[in-house]
Amino acid sequence: MRQLIHECAPLILEAVSDMGIGDEHILSLLGPATDTRMADVAMPCHSLSALLKKSPVNVSEEISSLISPSLEGIAFTSSVNGFVNLKAHPEWLSSKMMAILQDERLGVVKDDPRKIVVDYSAPNVAKEMHVGHLRSTVIGDSIVRMLEFKGHNVIRENHIGDWGTPFGMLIEHLIDIGEEDLALEKGISDFDHFYKEARSKFDSDEVFADRSRSRVVLLQGEDADTLRLWGILVGVSTTYFNEVYQMLDVLLEDNDLMGESAYRHLLPQVAERLHESGLLENSDGASVVYLGGKWVNRKGEPLPVIIRKGDGGFNYSTSDLACIIDRVERLSCDDLLYVVGTPQKQHFEMVFEVASRAGFMQSRHNATHVNFGSVLDSDGQMLKSRAGHTVKLVDLLREAVSRAKDLISLKNPDLKGEEKEIVSKMIGIGAVKYADLSTDRARDYTFDWEKMLSFEGNTAPYLQYSHARICRIFSLSIMDRDDVKDANVIIGTEEELNLARCIMNFSEVVDNASSTLHPHKLCTHIHSTSSAFASFYEACPILKTEDEALMKSRLALCDLTARSISIGLGLLGIQSPEKM
Numbered sequence: 275m276r277q278l279i280h281e282c283a284p285l286i287l288e289a290v291s292d293m294g295i296g297d298e299h300i301l302s303l304l305g306p307a308t309d310t311r312m313a314d315v316a317m318p319c320h321s322l323s324a325l326l327k328k329s330p331v332n333v334s335e336e337i338s339s340l341i342s343p344s345l346e347g348i349a350f351t352s353s354v355n356g357f358v359n360l361k362a363h364p365e366w367l368s369s370k371m372m373a374i375l376q377d378e379r380l381g382v383v384k385d386d387p388r389k390i391v392v393d394y395s396a397p398n399v400a401k402e403m404h405v406g407h408l409r410s411t412v413i414g415d416s417i418v419r420m421l422e423f424k425g426h427n428v429i430r431e432n433h434i435g436d437w438g439t440p441f442g443m444l445i446e447h448l449i450d451i452g453e454e455d456l457a458l459e460k461g462i463s464d465f466d467h468f469y470k471e472a473r474s475k476f477d478s479d480e481v482f483a484d485r486s487r488s489r490v491v492l493l494q495g496e497d498a499d500t501l502r503l504w505g506i507l508v509g510v511s512t513t514y515f516n517e518v519y520q521m522l523d524v525l526l527e528d529n530d531l532m533g534e535s536a537y538r539h540l541l542p543q544v545a546e547r548l549h550e551s552g553l554l555e556n557s558d559g560a561s562v563v564y565l566g567g568k569w570v571n572r573k574g575e576p577l578p579v580i581i582r583k584g585d586g587g588f589n590y591s592t593s594d595l596a597c598i599i600d601r602v603e604r605l606s607c608d609d610l611l612y613v614v615g616t617p618q619k620q621h622f623e624m625v626f627e628v629a630s631r632a633g634f635m636q637s638r639h640n641a642t643h644v645n646f647g648s649v650l651d652s653d654g655q656m657l658k659s660r661a662g663h664t665v666k667l668v669d670l671l672r673e674a675v676s677r678a679k680d681l682i683s684l685k686n687p688d689l690k691g692e693e694k695e696i697v698s699k700m701i702g703i704g705a706v707k708y709a710d711l712s713t714d715r716a717r718d719y720t721f722d723w724e725k726m727l728s729f730e731g732n733t734a735p736y737l738q739y740s741h742a743r744i745c746r747i748f749s750l751s752i753m754d755r756d757d758v759k760d761a762n763v764i765i766g767t768e769e770e771l772n773l774a775r776c777i778m779n780f781s782e783v784v785d786n787a788s789s790t791l792h793p794h795k796l797c798t799h800i801h802s803t804s805s806a807f808a809s810f811y812e813a814c815p816i817l818k819t820e821d822e823a824l825m826k827s828r829l830a831l832c833d834l835t836a837r838s839i840s841i842g843l844g845l846l847g848i849q850s851p852e853k854m
Contacts, residue, residue, distance in 0.1 A: 384425030
């Protein structure tokens with residue numbers, strides 16, 4: 275409870291000033307309590323024992339007695355097993371609730387703004403998006419939303435794969451089947467088939483393979499007709515990407531597309547600048563950078579960062595270095611975030627190190643690989659379709675909405691028509707996104723339809739239902755939500771205390787989740803808030819209480835809870851329905 279620490283700290287320092295303990299020592303010990311049943315804030319006194327030549331228990335008892343008068347009305351103090359415990363006073367919590375009732379941001383303060391580029395989603399042209407793209411897209415989108423909410427200037431970059439040797443093969447296959455067929459008749463479900471047909475022909479037909487290689491030369495030479503055909507593939511793919519992004523309800527749009535092709539003119543410059551810096555070496559005809567240090571193979575030999583292959587072609591590392599040059603020099607960014615799977619960890623470490631040594635980035639720049647694990651099935655294997663293929667993202671999203679619609683039909687048969695369609699999408703898409711985001715992104719997680727669509731536990735439907743329940747309470751009340759903004763909040767029961775603590779901690783959690791780039795921390799808090807509200811709802815009559823001031827107070831807590839849920843879910847890219 276950050277705010278309680280901030281208010282108590284100066285009072286504690288003044289109260290113990292004669293004990294001979296340095297201020298920094300005291301401040302370093304104050305922190306959130308690990309057992310919230312005992313306290314909100316705790317200070318372990320074991321490290322002070324040797325300094326004061328007293329037992330930790332005696333030290334904690336002495337400090338507790340000294341600070342208690344100073345903290346009256348702010349926190350209750352106690353001494354337990356060598357710990358000084360502080361528990362927020364109900365009157366102090368009441369004052370904080372009344373303060374944030376007027377605050378649309380629920381206490382979240384904006385940071386000093388930084389310009390941050392977030393690289394995420396990154397599908398490939400002429401290939402379908404699969405479940406692996408889900409994680410990059412929803413994690414990246416949530417991070418963008420949190421950073422923007424914190425006041426940063428965020429630039430979204432969708433680094434699509436739209437350049438390179440495979441496009442010779444794809445363009446030649448496009449010519450064979452007819453460009454109008456792809457542009458006008460082929461649907462989303464044909465991309466996998468289109469790519470596999472092209473690959474099969476390339477592997478089995480030497481004439482087609484020769485044509486493909488020649489087409490790559492024309493593409494790299496920017497032959498006008500080849501670029502036109504390439505543009506058809508990009509255009510059809512972009513339309514498909516947009517349909518998926520619309521289903522997922524993410525922020526990405528056409529202006530955010532920055533494919534590999536956007537950096538192709540910088541590739542020779544990367545090699546030139548690395549050569550000028552003295553980093554570039556020749557290795558069997560290839561141009562490479564050796565970093566040494568920890569980057570070695572199993573034999574202890576240095577691993578190369580390949581810049582230009584022996585055949586003259588550039589590598590992925592070259593493209594990523596070109597991206598850094600563009601983002602630092604053209605966009606003047608401060609921070610670069612790459613939302614990419616964990617297997618690319620070493621790649622990005624080496625690219626960032628090359629960029630730093632070459633002067634592409636300065637000390638003020640921060641480059642971060644925002645890594646994530648895999649989506650697994652119930653057997654702990656990579657999630658596949660029943661046919662054993664990679665799960666298409668669009669199929670997964672459609673099934674989520676369909677399953678949500680079936681659940682709504684059982685839970686609320688009165689919800690019909692367009693309203694049912696809208697709510698089904700909110701719940702289905704929200705369930706998929708939340709299942710992903712509620713797990714520490716660095717870990718793998720198991721995809722489980724039954725669990726993610728459950729109205730119990732740490733799931734989106736449970737949180738969305740909590741929000742809808744509060745909206746229902748206000749629909750039945752004589753007071754609307756604007757009426758309670760000036761409420762005198764009364765914190766009397768343990769359930770009200772617990773709910774108020776959750777509401778007050780919202781801003782701290784948002785700060786923590788955004789600064790660490792871990793959306794699951796926000797998920798955990800929203801679930802804790804919803805659980806605290808459920809206990810409050812069961813124990814504390816709201817509309818049935820005859821005391822109008824108490825009703826208004828409890829409705830104010832309802833309003834704050836609903837806003838905590840809706841703002842929190844919104845930062846995750848999930849909508850909060852008012853009916854379910």
